[in-house]
Amino acid sequence: xxxTQPRFKTRRLWQFHGGIHVPDEKAxxxxxxxxxxxxxxxxxxxxxxxxxxPANPIVKVGDRVLKGQVIAEPRGYVCAPxxxxxxxxxxxxxxxxxxxxxxxxxxxxxxxxxxxxxWAELPxxxxxxxxxxxxxxxxxxxxxxxxxxGGASFPTSVKLNPGKDHPIHTLVINGAExxxxxxxxxxxxxxxxxxxxxxxxILLHLLGARQCLIGIExxxxxxxxxxxxxxxxxxxxxxxxxxxxxxxxxxxxxxxLIKVLTGREVPSHGIPAQIGIVCQNVGTAAAVxxxxxxxxxxxxxxxxxxxxxxxxPSNLNVRVGTPAADLIAQCGGLRDDLRKLVCGGPMMGxxxxxxxxxxxxxxNCLLALTHAESPDPGPALPCIRCxxxxxxxxxxxxxxxxxxxxxxKDLDRVQDYNLFDCIECGCCAHVCPSHIPLVQYYRYAKTExxxxxxxxxxxxxxxxxxxxxxxxxxxxERERQAKLRTKKExxxxxxxxxxxxxxxxxxxxxxxxxxxxxxxxxxxAALAEQGVVPKNTEDLGAxxxxxxxxxxxxxxxxxxxxxxxxxxxxxxxxxxxxxxxQTKATGPKAATASEEQA
Amino acid sequence: MITAVAAIAALAxxxxxxxxxTSLRFHIEGDPxxxxxxxxxxxxxxAQCGYPGCRPYAEAVAKDDEAINKCVPGxxxxxxxxxxxxxxxxxxAGGIAEKPKSVAVxxxxxxxxxxxxxxxxxxxxxxxxxxxxxxxxxxECTGCELCLKPCPVECIHxxxxxxxxxxxxxxxxxxxxxxxxxxxxxxx
Numbered sequence: 001x002x003x004t005q006p007r008f009k010t011r012r013l014w015q016f017h018g019g020i021h022v023p024d025e026k027a028x029x030x031x032x033x034x035x036x037x038x039x040x041x042x043x044x045x046x047x048x049x050x051x052x053x054p055a056n057p058i059v060k061v062g063d064r065v066l067k068g069q070v071i072a073e074p075r076g077y078v079c080a081p082x083x084x085x086x087x088x089x090x091x092x093x094x095x096x097x098x099x100x101x102x103x104x105x106x107x108x109x110x111x112x113x114x115x116x117x118x119w120a121e122l123p124x125x126x127x128x129x130x131x132x133x134x135x136x137x138x139x140x141x142x143x144x145x146x147x148x149x150g151g152a153s154f155p156t157s158v159k160l161n162p163g164k165d166h167p168i169h170t171l172v173i174n175g176a177e178x179x180x181x182x183x184x185x186x187x188x189x190x191x192x193x194x195x196x197x198x199x200x201x202i203l204l205h206l207l208g209a210r211q212c213l214i215g216i217e218x219x220x221x222x223x224x225x226x227x228x229x230x231x232x233x234x235x236x237x238x239x240x241x242x243x244x245x246x247x248x249x250x251x252x253x254x255x256x257l258i259k260v261l262t263g264r265e266v267p268s269h270g271i272p273a274q275i276g277i278v279c280q281n282v283g284t285a286a287a288v289x290x291x292x293x294x295x296x297x298x299x300x301x302x303x304x305x306x307x308x309x310x311x312x313p314s315n316l317n318v319r320v321g322t323p324a325a326d327l328i329a330q331c332g333g334l335r336d337d338l339r340k341l342v343c344g345g346p347m348m349g350x351x352x353x354x355x356x357x358x359x360x361x362x363x364n365c366l367l368a369l370t371h372a373e374s375p376d377p378g379p380a381l382p383c384i385r386c387x388x389x390x391x392x393x394x395x396x397x398x399x400x401x402x403x404x405x406x407x408x409k410d411l412d413r414v415q416d417y418n419l420f421d422c423i424e425c426g427c428c429a430h431v432c433p434s435h436i437p438l439v440q441y442y443r444y445a446k447t448e449x450x451x452x453x454x455x456x457x458x459x460x461x462x463x464x465x466x467x468x469x470x471x472x473x474x475x476x477e478r479e480r481q482a483k484l485r486t487k488k489e490x491x492x493x494x495x496x497x498x499x500x501x502x503x504x505x506x507x508x509x510x511x512x513x514x515x516x517x518x519x520x521x522x523x524x525a526a527l528a529e530q531g532v533v534p535k536n537t538e539d540l541g542a543x544x545x546x547x548x549x550x551x552x553x554x555x556x557x558x559x560x561x562x563x564x565x566x567x568x569x570x571x572x573x574x575x576x577x578x579x580x581x582q583t584k585a586t587g588p589k590a591a592t593a594s595e596e597q598a
Numbered sequence: 599m600i601t602a603v604a605a606i607a608a609l610a611x612x613x614x615x616x617x618x619x620t621s622l623r624f625h626i627e628g629d630p631x632x633x634x635x636x637x638x639x640x641x642x643x644x645a646q647c648g649y650p651g652c653r654p655y656a657e658a659v660a661k662d663d664e665a666i667n668k669c670v671p672g673x674x675x676x677x678x679x680x681x682x683x684x685x686x687x688x689x690x691a692g693g694i695a696e697k698p699k700s701v702a703v704x705x706x707x708x709x710x711x712x713x714x715x716x717x718x719x720x721x722x723x724x725x726x727x728x729x730x731x732x733x734x735x736x737x738e739c740t741g742c743e744l745c746l747k748p749c750p751v752e753c754i755h756x757x758x759x760x761x762x763x764x765x766x767x768x769x770x771x772x773x774x775x776x777x778x779x780x781x782x783x784x785x786x
Contacts, residue, residue: 048763102766380771409678409770443768451767452675455640462740463641465721466651 011243014263016256017396019248020427022180022347024219029306029313030183034191036317037330039086043111043321044358045071046098050147051154052078057109063090066120068297071109074142080155080361081145084120085299085319088113099324099343099357101350108358111321122295129292134160134206137292144291145298145361149283150174150252151344153362156284160206162273168207172261172272172279173200175216175223176245176252179345182365184302185282187315189216189223192286193230199285201236202292207278211239213261214282217251218244249347250425254279256394268421283364303359305331309338309368318359324366325355339374342367346374347426377435389428389438395421399428399438406441411452414445422446631684632660638679639669643720644742646670651720659684670697671741700756701739702746704732708753715745715754 048054055072065071065084072082088111095105123144129137142157162168173196177185189196200212216224227242234240245251245260255266258277266272272279280288283301290296299320306313311332318327324341328334334341342349343357344365359366389399398417405414422442429438540548636656647668649655658664659680666680666688681688704715704724711729723739726732734745734754745754759765 054764098763100763100766101768102761102763104761104763104766106763437771440768440771444770447767451765458740459639459641462643462721462738463652465723465738466641466643469720469722 011241012263013243013245014260015246015248016251016259016394018392018394018427019250019256020392020430021247022249022430024247025180025306026183026186026219028181028308029304029315030186030220030222032314034184034187034302034315034317035330037319037322037327039113039115039117039319040322040326041113042091042323043085043088043113043319044096044323044356045082045085045109045111045321046096046358046360047072047082047107047109048098049082049153049320049360049362050080051152052076052080054107055079055082057093057107059090059093059109061090061093064088065090065111066118068122068299069120070143070297071111078155078158080147080157081143081297082109083145083297083299084111085321086111086113087116087118087120097354097357099350099352099360099363103353122297125295126292129202130205134208137202137206140295141288141291144287144296146284146287146291147298147361148281149287149301149361149364150254150281151348151362151364153360156280156288159278159280160203162207162271162278166273167276168209168273168278169211169276170262170278171200171203171207171209171212172258172277173212173214173282173285174252174254174257174279175214175220175227175282176257177220178217178247178249178252179347179349179365180249181306181367182304182345183306184304184315184364186220186223187304188286188302189220189282190226193223193226194233195286195289196227196282197230197234197236197240198293199287199289200240201234202288203278203280203285204236204239209278211241212236214240214242215245215251215257215261216242217247219247250394250423250427253394253423253425255423268418298361301359301361301364303327303363304365305368306365307342307368308370308373309335311335320361321358323355324352324357324359327359327366328355328368334368335370337370337372339369339371339376342369347430348424380436381434383434383436386433388431388433392427392431394425394427395423397422402445403436403438403441406445409448411445411449415449419445419449629657629660632657634683635659635680638672638676638683640672640676640740642671642740642742644671644740644744646743671699698758700741700758701736702734702741702743702754703736703757704734705753705755706731708751710751710753712750714748714750718744718748720744 047057053074053076056075057072059065059071064087066087067084069084070081071084071090074081090109091112092110093107094110096108096110097103098106098108100106123140126132126137126140138157138160141160142155146156147153148156148159175185175189175196177183196214200214203209204212214227216227218224224242224244231237231240231242243261245257250256251260254272258272258275258279259265262277264275264277266277267274287298287301291298300317301320302315303318304313304315305327310328311334314331316327316330324343340351341353341355342365343352343363344350344367346367346369349365349367383400383403385400387400389403390397393399395418401417402414402419402422405411405417406419419442424439424442426439429436429440432438632653633656636653639652639656641652643651645651647655647670649658655664655668659666666684666686667677669676669680678688680686702723709731711726711731713726713728713732715732716724716726720742721738721740723735724732724745725735741756741759743756746752746756
């Protein structure tokens with residue numbers, strides 16, 4: 001569908017599928033200007049304020065930090081550093097409640113501010129950025145901790161590096177701010193339009209893009225006017241176009257805005273860079289300008305505090321890490337009929353139960369809703385298959401099918417219906433006449449699918465390790481058998497070696513034994529030559545012979561054979577001394593066995 | 599009559615020969631069903647199913663109609679996946695007592711360095727040597743609990759893995775509508 005703009009240059013616009021009209025409620029907070037906030041007593045800086053790995057803290061408890069100083073370094077490529085947003089002392093590095101739908105705590109650096117706002121030494125401004133390599137500028141953007149400020153908080157430096165395979169022709173700047181209630185981007189465009197344009201200029205150079213389209217919903221005439229003025233003053237006016245787009249939720253979605261402005265669709269599971277487009281939020285553009293032209297890290301942002309349960313809704317310029325309670329107090333506190341406190345907008349935000357949570361780089365709005373504004377929908381009714389959700393879906397999905405499969409926990413089928421193209425905008429749930437919490441089903445299915453994938457990876461890894469262990473045990477067993485075999489063979493070979501009468505001289509003990517044996521044998525031989533019979537039973541006295549005979553008779557009576565009886569005394573004599581040696585022999589063996597056991 | 603018998607006999611002979619040939623020519627090594635079952639199992643090698651590991655249990659499920667609800671670490675998800683794979687009714691198997699996911703931890707004060715747990719670990723997640731303190735690599739531990747029994751001083755404990763912001767999952771929506779499940783099946 002074609003929409004035209006009467007007052008300004010006509011540009012063909014497209015329409016994305018679906019979308020809904022919701023009361024924008026922006027008048028609550030878009031009057032006035034952005035107010036500064038006093039420095040809070042404590043700053044709570046989560047180590048993860050971006051998509052990717054948490055940053056690694058490089059300060060210790062008790063360290064003094066200055067405003068703008070790096071307190072946590074990025075760990076990995078998709079990561080961003082964290083900077084102190086005021087000067088003070090680190091009093092704790094511990095788990096604190098963070099803005100997250102789970103309400104869980106995560107590692108944070110807590111700074112007790114000194115109120116002096118002493119700046120750390122900032123990196124040199126790169127005013128001559130046009131002569132610089134894009135990689136240098138990307139490094140600066142990364143070092144200043146800039147992340148996407150539209151809500152997803154993806155590290156900007158990563159998004160600005162689409163790679164050589166994806167030449168970028170168009171930069172899309174997202175000033176749509178389609179969520180109801182939120183006005184911080186509106187105020188930013190009104191008050192800092194020059195900075196946004198500077199940021200655009202840097203981004204155009206960085207990406208090598210031809211043109212820039214700045215999309216702003218037409219319910220923000222002030223912002224459009226201010227941006228047009230800034231564009232007219234800028235030296236890149238022939239490359240930049242300010243486009244007023246029809247107000248329709250969720251035109252501020254990345255893929256939806258690209259569709260509206262260019263008519264092109266981002267492929268399923270793909271990113272805009274695949275069609276030569278990079279999309280950035282207006283706040284991100286301003287933050288890039290600060291980082292490059294002033295060397296200032298991202299330590300402040302505009303936050304809308306609004307909703308009818310807040311006494312004085314307004315926009316505040318907030319230091320990242322300021323507790324939500326401080327902002328609410330500055331806006332006159334909460335009214336009694338508060339139903340819920342939401343971080344983000346009413347459509348995509350999440351409820352928070354603690355006012356202790358800090359404002360992060362991604363937090364654009366604190367919303368206090370009354371019972372009238374956000375009535376309890378009551379229990380969900382059965383789906384009547386009206387199909388309104390499919391009409392409203394801006395991603396052209398089939399929300400009803402997704403719902404059935406998510407409900408029956410059929411995670412494979414739900415992915416066949418492109419669950420991961422769902423942007424969780426909430427249009428389907430908003431139009432659902434049965435009040436089914438559809439988005440919650442999709443979120444459940446998404447996180448569950450990711451968890452399953454992780455578990456699968458872990459299972460494969462465990463299996464690999466288990467097979468490796470089994471193989472190792474088998475190999476060790478084979479080696480042991482082989483060793484035993486060689487030992488046995490060596491034992492077999494020994495008698496042959498004995499026949500040669502060449503005693504092995506390797507072991508001195510064995511050699512000594514062998515020598516003693518030989519001496520004994522020689523002595524025996526000599527005695528035999530002299531005719532001496534070694535048996536000593538011949539010259540026994542009569543009494544002794546009688547004793548022997550009696551003993552033999554006794555043995556016979558017991559039942560021992562003649563030969564055994566004869567061998568008896570001798571055997572007894574030899575057995576006696578051999579016993580201790582046996583126990584001696586088992587002694588060390590037992591010791592080694594017990595050691596092995598241990 | 600004779601021609602008919604002869605024709606049928608000839609057909610039987612030809613088809614029999616063909617079947618015999620194909621069974622030799624396209625013979626599949628191993629047990630493909632057991633492989634698929636094993637792919638579903640969580641590979642903790644915990645033996646809580648009564649078999650000495652995941653592979654033996656997979657073979658038993660594939661061959662001997664063993665119950666599909668014996669995998670404790672896999673829980674309901676694995677049971678449903680097995681039911682789906684084998685075309686069995688998941689309800690007949692009954693529920694599974696699910697345990698929270700845990701990792702083993704060695705009490706450093708009590709470990710005597712006997713190496714018995716080292717030998718029992720199916721995935722080599724325990725490091726150590728005789729008379730040296732042993733340590734468990736938490737990222738490799740599958741939580742199978744096989745190291746608990748051999749320990750002579752009972753210094754190994756299971757510690758549940760805590761949910762963090764990164765591992766947290768959206769819960770299944772609580773306020774269920776009183777719908778008939780037949781609709782879901784119809785949709786499927």
